Amino acid sequence: MTMKGSDFSGLFGRLVVGGVLLYAGFMKAVGPSAEFAAAIAAYKILPSAWVTPLALGLPYVEMWVGLFVLTGFYTRRAALAAAALFILFVLTLASARVRGIDLASCGCFGSDTLSPRYTLILDTALLALSVMVYRLSKYVRPWSLDQALQ
Amino acid sequence: MGMTLKRILTGSFLLLAPVLTVYSVKQTTWGPVFAAPKERQIGEPGAKVVIVEYSDFQCPSCAHIEPTIHQLMDIYKGKVRFIYKYYPLTKIHKNAMPAAHAAECAAAEKQFWPYHDRLFQTQMAWENLQDPTTSFMAIAQDVKLDIPTFQSCYADPSRLAPIELDAKEAQDRQVTATPTFFVGDERLVGEVFATDGARVIDREIRQ
Numbered sequence: 561m562t563m564k565g566s567d568f569s570g571l572f573g574r575l576v577v578g579g580v581l582l583y584a585g586f587m588k589a590v591g592p593s594a595e596f597a598a599a600i601a602a603y604k605i606l607p608s609a610w611v612t613p614l615a616l617g618l619p620y621v622e623m624w625v626g627l628f629v630l631t632g633f634y635t636r637r638a639a640l641a642a643a644a645l646f647i648l649f650v651l652t653l654a655s656a657r658v659r660g661i662d663l664a665s666c667g668c669f670g671s672d673t674l675s676p677r678y679t680l681i682l683d684t685a686l687l688a689l690s691v692m693v694y695r696l697s698k699y700v701r702p703w704s705l706d707q708a709l710q
Numbered sequence: 711m712g713m714t715l716k717r718i719l720t721g722s723f724l725l726l727a728p729v730l731t732v733y734s735v736k737q738t739t740w741g742p743v744f745a746a747p748k749e750r751q752i753g754e755p756g757a758k759v760v761i762v763e764y765s766d767f768q769c770p771s772c773a774h775i776e777p778t779i780h781q782l783m784d785i786y787k788g789k790v791r792f793i794y795k796y797y798p799l800t801k802i803h804k805n806a807m808p809a810a811h812a813a814e815c816a817a818a819e820k821q822f823w824p825y826h827d828r829l830f831q832t833q834m835a836w837e838n839l840q841d842p843t844t845s846f847m848a849i850a851q852d853v854k855l856d857i858p859t860f861q862s863c864y865a866d867p868s869r870l871a872p873i874e875l876d877a878k879e880a881q882d883r884q885v886t887a888t889p890t891f892f893v894g895d896e897r898l899v900g901e902v903f904a905t906d907g908a909r910v911i912d913r914e915i916r917q
Contacts, residue, residue, distance in 0.1 A: 598899030608905035
């Protein structure tokens with residue numbers, strides 16, 4: 561099968577979006593969950609009772625969505641889930657900025673620190689890429705599990 | 711094999727793979743906590759519940775959590791022991807190591823806790839100074855340290871050894887942020903100590 565430009569774009573988007581989600585989830589999941597719980601608590605959005613369960617669960621959600629996008633398994637739905645995650649992250653980061661909360665690190669990559677400002681830019685770009693993958697995966701694309709399992 | 715079955719198996723594999731990978735690489739036990747000198751401990755010496763804090767004198771969150779620590783120590787008087795461990799984050803806080811050094815000199819004169827409290831209370835005054843020595847000397851006078859002894863200690867780089875040991879211990883225990891507390895084996899980082907500290911202490915007391 562000959563690959564078209566849109567196939568390459570879709571593959572590129574999947575690799576970036578899936579790779580980043582997988583990496584971010586993995587780094588948080590292998591580190592102490594208390595570190596991520598503290599990062600979530602610093603945003604001052606959720607009641608304290610929700611912080612620890614979210615710190616335990618969110619890294620796995622990120623890894624699952626990331627792996628589905630990366631491998632192109634239920635690509636369209638996975639890209640939609642990825643876009644939903646990035647919307648959530650962008651809103652959370654923006655809300656912290658608006659409320660004047662000074663975060664040393666966004667807490668997105670476990671022990672790897674990234675300033676909230678750069679994370680906001682990164683998440684916005686990844687949101688755009690997720691939307692692109694969603695639109696391009698209307699049809700089954702090459703180099704995906706969706707194609708292999710057709 | 712039917713296509714649906716293939717999809718179910720593939721999906722199951724993709725769901726299980728990250729869980730198993732994390733399970734196989736995640737560190738679930740931490741390095742040991744070495745004994746701290748009694749000058750850096752407060753509370754009941756034989757208490758069942760031990761709280762260890764890894765802290766940085768230049769860290770704003772560490773200063774912010776101080777009233778909570780005092781409050782909890784009052785509530786659980788006689789039931790807990792609190793140990794302070796140095797963890798100056800020297801990459802982002804240039805005066806954290808000199809502050810820890812000064813506190814260690816205060817500990818040598820058995821005045822660690824008053825000096826510790828004053829360092830946090832005056833953090834904003836010295837955190838950005840090119841050379842915070844004058845501020846640290848002023849605190850030494852405030853807490854009635856013997857100034858020549860303090861000066862000689864502060865000039866002695868060998869007094870940094872306990873600080874470096876604590877920092878190494880923190881790294882071995884995967885501590886990456888300050889303040890990090892261990893209540894027994896449970897790790898609480900930053901403001902979570904303020905919201906969950908009492909609950910965890912209660913649980914440790916009941917055990």
